[in-house]
Amino acid sequence: MIPMETSKLIIDYTGMMVSEQNSKGFAKEDLLGLQSKLDEAQTNLHALRDSGKLDFSLLLPEMLAQLPELCAYADEVAAKFENFVVLGIGGSALGPLAVQQALNHYYYNELLPDQRSNRPRFYVLDNIDPVRFKELGQVLDPRKTLYNVISKSGNTSETMAQFLIVRDYLRHFCGESYADHIVVTTDQQKGNLLPIALKEGFKRFVIPSGIGGRFSELTPVGLLAAAICGIDVEQLLAGALEMDRRIRETKGVFANPAQLKSALSYLSWQKGKKISVFMPYVDGLKTMADWYAQLWAESLGKRYDRTGKAVSLGQTPVKALGVTDQHSQVQLYAEGPDDKVITFLTLEEFKDTQGIPVDSALPEDIQFLGGKTLEELLFAEQKATEYALTLAGRQHQKIILSALTPFNIGQLLLLLEWETAYMGELFNINAFDQPGVEEGKNGTYGLMGRAGYEAKKQAIKEFGQERHLLE
Numbered sequence: 516m517i518p519m520e521t522s523k524l525i526i527d528y529t530g531m532m533v534s535e536q537n538s539k540g541f542a543k544e545d546l547l548g549l550q551s552k553l554d555e556a557q558t559n560l561h562a563l564r565d566s567g568k569l570d571f572s573l574l575l576p577e578m579l580a581q582l583p584e585l586c587a588y589a590d591e592v593a594a595k596f597e598n599f600v601v602l603g604i605g606g607s608a609l610g611p612l613a614v615q616q617a618l619n620h621y622y623y624n625e626l627l628p629d630q631r632s633n634r635p636r637f638y639v640l641d642n643i644d645p646v647r648f649k650e651l652g653q654v655l656d657p658r659k660t661l662y663n664v665i666s667k668s669g670n671t672s673e674t675m676a677q678f679l680i681v682r683d684y685l686r687h688f689c690g691e692s693y694a695d696h697i698v699v700t701t702d703q704q705k706g707n708l709l710p711i712a713l714k715e716g717f718k719r720f721v722i723p724s725g726i727g728g729r730f731s732e733l734t735p736v737g738l739l740a741a742a743i744c745g746i747d748v749e750q751l752l753a754g755a756l757e758m759d760r761r762i763r764e765t766k767g768v769f770a771n772p773a774q775l776k777s778a779l780s781y782l783s784w785q786k787g788k789k790i791s792v793f794m795p796y797v798d799g800l801k802t803m804a805d806w807y808a809q810l811w812a813e814s815l816g817k818r819y820d821r822t823g824k825a826v827s828l829g830q831t832p833v834k835a836l837g838v839t840d841q842h843s844q845v846q847l848y849a850e851g852p853d854d855k856v857i858t859f860l861t862l863e864e865f866k867d868t869q870g871i872p873v874d875s876a877l878p879e880d881i882q883f884l885g886g887k888t889l890e891e892l893l894f895a896e897q898k899a900t901e902y903a904l905t906l907a908g909r910q911h912q913k914i915i916l917s918a919l920t921p922f923n924i925g926q927l928l929l930l931l932e933w934e935t936a937y938m939g940e941l942f943n944i945n946a947f948d949q950p951g952v953e954e955g956k957n958g959t960y961g962l963m964g965r966a967g968y969e970a971k972k973q974a975i976k977e978f979g980q981e982r983h984l985l986e
């Protein structure tokens with residue numbers, strides 16, 4: 516365990532190491548063997564930051580400075596609107612969703628009124644399922660709803676399609692004041708959303724140009740949604756800044772949390788662990804696993820390395836939830852192929868507790884539960900799963916947060932972002948692009964008739980000619 520004096524985030528990597536029960540774990544020397552590579556990674560990442568890049572870290576102080584303006588707007592609209600809906604996808608949706616679920620309400624307010632405050636209820640429309648889209652529109656009163664269109668590129672078909680529908684609908688129901696129901700978060704200079712926002716007078720927030728979607732939660736992408744829904748964004752950034760400082764200033768694999776995490780990931784990958792299971796034991800962190808999945812998949816899943824050599828690297832992220840998936844996936848983790856590394860995410864303490872009643876008339880085999888609490892049961896199950904996996908020779912690690920607080924969530928986000936950046940260095944790939952999604956996007960443009968993509972349309976038509984169907 517790394518003792519962290521000031522913070523409340525602990526990495527417990529006992530389950531990754533060799534032990535009496537698991538001879539297949541790593542030795543300290545294995546980790547130390549990576550130190551020179553990690554030092555090189557640290558030098559490269561610092562150089563990148565010093566040259567004005569690596570913005571997810573570099574721009575944190577600037578984001579802090581922007582908070583007064585952002586929070587003033589957030590307070591103003593929170594007093595006016597009952598509902599706040601994000602229109603965005605990928606990095607423009609998963610971060611806001613994860614933070615909201617972690618800190619505001621386990622079920623992100625969709626079905627339950629917010630009992631914490633009179634802040635707006637929070638919704639995300641990322642997918643373009645027409646039924647869900649229409650049904651949410653029927654439930655929310657447009658006059659009491661604020662829509663936040665979030666798109667870094669301003670070109671994403673899903674988000675732009677939703678925006679066009681919502682704009683029409685707001686014009687219909689709110690008349691000339693429709694623009695007051697739309698706030699846009701996009702690049703300062705580029706993309707199709709920007710000129711529309713300027714022309715129609717939408718309130719606008721800027722996504723700094725060097726930050727990619729999956730690294731953008733602690734920019735107005737996530738900060739605005741969080742502030743509107745009453746999350747302490749200053750604390751969120753304070754936690755992020757603390758973890759950022761720690762990672763930048765600490766040296767050595769046993770002291771630097773990002774070095775340790777990336778070294779464990781890299782070594783496990785070298786040992787054939789091609790799957791990374793992210794398994795929170797907290798309902799509030801369930802969507803954090805979605806955010807992590809995009810971060811890990813898009814950043815590290817690369818066909819070529821930086822020299823142009825074909826490498827096909829990556830580690831497939833899998834989302835799981837404890838204890839639920841103990842009853843669904845853990846069988847595979849314990850006895851299936853030894854190709855997974857499992858990261859548990861747990862709390863030291865839940866914000867509430869629930870006792871289990873005692874009933875001495877019950878059969879003896881159930882009586883042991885009486886007088887305990889649900890969290891005792893949950894912690895026992897988590898620990899027992901660790902034990903069982905260790906006995907089965909399967910590697911696992913654990914991130915422990917003292918509690919679900921904005922400070923800890925800020926720390927967690929930065930830890931995972933830095934770990935990903937380090938992994939990019941260890942793999943010698945560009946962790947900040949995603950060329951593999953372009954072909955599909957261009958194909959969609961072709962099929963949907965966007966000018967300039969006629970050749971794609973034709974190619975897809977030809978590709979689709981020979982079918983193998985069973986009807």
Ligand SMILES: O=P(O)(O)OC[C@H]1O[C@H](O)[C@H](O)[C@@H](O)[C@@H]1O
Nearest residue numbers: 604605606607666667668671728
């Ligand atoms: O924020 P946007 O530009 O609309 O992008 C939304 C998403 O689009 C793409 O599919 C990218 O692969 C993602 O990395 C990105 O987060």
